[in-house]
Amino acid sequence: MKLYHCKGARSLRPLWTLEEMGLDYELETMPFPPRFLREGYTDINPVGTVPYFVDGETEMTESAGIAQYLVDVYGPTDLALTPGDREYGAWLNWIHRSDATLTFPQTIVLRYTQLEPEERRLKQAADDYTQWFFARLRTVEAALDGHDYLCADRFTVADICVGFSLYLADTLGFKGGFKPNTAAYYERLCARPAFQRSIEL
Missing domain, CATH: 1.20.1050.10 (Glutathione S-transferase Yfyf (Class Pi); Chain A, domain 2)
Structure with a gap:
């Protein structure tokens, strides 16, 4: 899996999740805004936003969604709750x-x-x-x-x-x-x- 990241940006959410879970991942840290400062970024992510996350055929751009995906797909983990949990x-x-x-x-x-x-x-x-x-x-x-x-x-x-x-x-x-x-x-x-x-x- 690979995460495209900018310091201080929303991509910190999935990055922090990856670090808490101890998962193996590839990280590309880019200057902000990457759509202007990282050559070819809009070819990778046409929206031009950060984060951009790839896991096999899965491609995601929403930071909170990526964080939830990681705990749901790569759990079980105490970072997640399940539909059976009261909260x-x-x-x-x-x-x-x-x-x-x-x-x-x-x-x-x-x-x-x-x-x-x-x-x-x-x-x-x-x-x-x-x-x-x-x-x-x-x-x-x-x-x-x-x-x-x-x-x-x-x-x-x-x-x-x-x-x-x-x-x-x-x-x-x-x-x-x-x-x-x-x-x-x-x-x-x-x-x-x-x-x-x-x-x-």
Whole structure:
């Protein structure tokens, strides 16, 4: 299997999952954005986004989906819950919420504060989506009340997926806005050796 990756990008989710599981994989770390800076990338992945993942005939582009695929296909692993688990629905919800609800508003902030040329930057959009992110982050704070992790009282791929959202928030300078449960949770995630390896690759 091969993962195309950019440092700091959503591809950290499947990379971290691969590292936690100890799977054998090939990694290509590319400059961002790869559709402009990695020659031939759009021939490999016509969408031009990152991550891009290949496992035999399987080709995937969605970071949370790849992470779930890895634990489902290459398990059993404590990183996964199964349909028979009481918190299976919550686990799935966190995996998908991590990108659709928590990462999405931050990408708007990133675009309109850093990636767009100066004349196209939009402070109002960045401010509005910053507030959106923090409003949605309340669900993480509440879920962690009395718990170290989001589901089943153990570290799972849901924590990897949400953990990337917190890592992105940290890189955007939002860490100071984390409430106590979220701040302590993020520190636990950052202390994991597989996370530390992943951010260096």
